[in-house]
Amino acid sequence: GQNIDQPTEMTATEGAIVQINCTYQTSGFNGLFWYQQHAGEAPTFLSYNVLDGLEEKGRFSSFLSRSKGYSYLLLKELQMKDSASYLCAVMDSNYQLIWGAGTKLIIKP
Amino acid sequence: IAGITQAPTSQILAAGRRMTLRCTQDMRHNAMYWYRQDLGLGLRLIHYSNTAGTTGKGEVPDGYSVSRANTDDFPLTLASAVPSQTSVYFCASSDSDNYGYTFGSGTRLTVV
Numbered sequence: 001g002q003n004i005d006q007p008t009e010m011t012a013t014e015g016a017i018v019q020i021n022c023t024y025q026t027s028g029f030n031g032l033f034w035y036q037q038h039a040g041e042a043p044t045f046l047s048y049n050v051l052d053g054l055e056e057k058g059r060f061s062s063f064l065s066r067s068k069g070y071s072y073l074l075l076k077e078l079q080m081k082d083s084a085s086y087l088c089a090v091m092d093s094n095y096q097l098i099w100g101a102g103t104k105l106i107i108k109p
Numbered sequence: 110i111a112g113i114t115q116a117p118t119s120q121i122l123a124a125g126r127r128m129t130l131r132c133t134q135d136m137r138h139n140a141m142y143w144y145r146q147d148l149g150l151g152l153r154l155i156h157y158s159n160t161a162g163t164t165g166k167g168e169v170p171d172g173y174s175v176s177r178a179n180t181d182d183f184p185l186t187l188a189s190a191v192p193s194q195t196s197v198y199f200c201a202s203s204d205s206d207n208y209g210y211t212f213g214s215g216t217r218l219t220v221v
Contacts, residue, residue, distance in 0.1 A: 004151075033209055042199060043152075045209030087151065096167075097210065101151035 002026045004100035006088050011106045012078055020073045020086050020103045028093020034062050034073045035087040037102065043087055047073070075105075083107045112136070115200050115213035122190050122220050130185040130216050132200035140203045141183040142210065143167075143175060145196040152199065158183055190220045 003025045012018040024032070031050040035043040049055055049064035049071060061074040073086055085102040092098055116131045134141065143155040154167030158177040172194060174186045183202075187194055197217050201210040 008149075035209070042212035042214050043210075044212070048209060089152075096154065096157070097152075099152040101149055 002090075002092065002098050004088055004090060004098055006086075006100040006103045008101070009104045009106065011108060012075075014078055014080060014107055014109050016078050017074065017076050018078060018105065020075075020088075020105065022071045022073070022088035022100060024069050024071070024088070024090045024098075024100075026090045026092045026098055029066060030091040030093065030095055032062075032064055032071050033089045033091070033097065034060075034071075035089065037085045037087060039084070046086075078107050080107050080109070113200055113202055113211055113213035115198075115216050117216060118214070119217040120219070122187075122218060124191055124220055125189050128187045128190055128218070130187075130198055130200075130218070132183045132185065132213060133181050134183075134200075134202045134211075135181065136202060136204065136211065137180060138202035138204040138211070139180070141177065142201045142203075143173070143183070143185045144199045144201065145169065145194075146199060146215075147196050155185065155198075190218075192220045194218065195220045 006022045034046040037043040047062040054063045059076045064071045085104045087102045088100040089097045113134045139160045142157045144152040146152050153169050155173050156175040158164045161180045197215050199215045200213040203210045
């Protein structure tokens, strides 16, 4: 079966750095996505990785290791507005997105 | 503003009633999707359409039907609602296999 695992909840302090991990087992791989979802709102696109390595976009970076079935999202200089759920999703061989259940990130002052 | 519009925003529905959730996009995306999101389970695909005139079943299609008469509209119908269909429903679209989806703002449906 296909499976995406990520922690249910994480807590971090404003101004700090946090790493949210995602491991996956899917039938085929056509890229890994990270989305941000604030409570009561729609998911919004953060990043896309299809090759191994680190993609940096401002305060957010995403890393992929295809051989390990592993990705992480790194958030730097945390702000209160970063409190949200972060969803990991993998595009399988049928070009369908398989979603993790999401990691709720709580930022404390 | 380009994007996806969903209606209604929220709805309380009596069990056994028929309901259509509307989804319209103005980005000319080929592919469209319907998801439900339940606490602790993440997003689950109900139905999808890769292009106008075609539809396919996702992970949880039972009790739902869709149509794709044109590029812009992708309505989701619950023929006879049941309480287990209480959820938040998101419509999404994409114009490429390799890029992210754009989501509508969601419909919160409660079946009582």
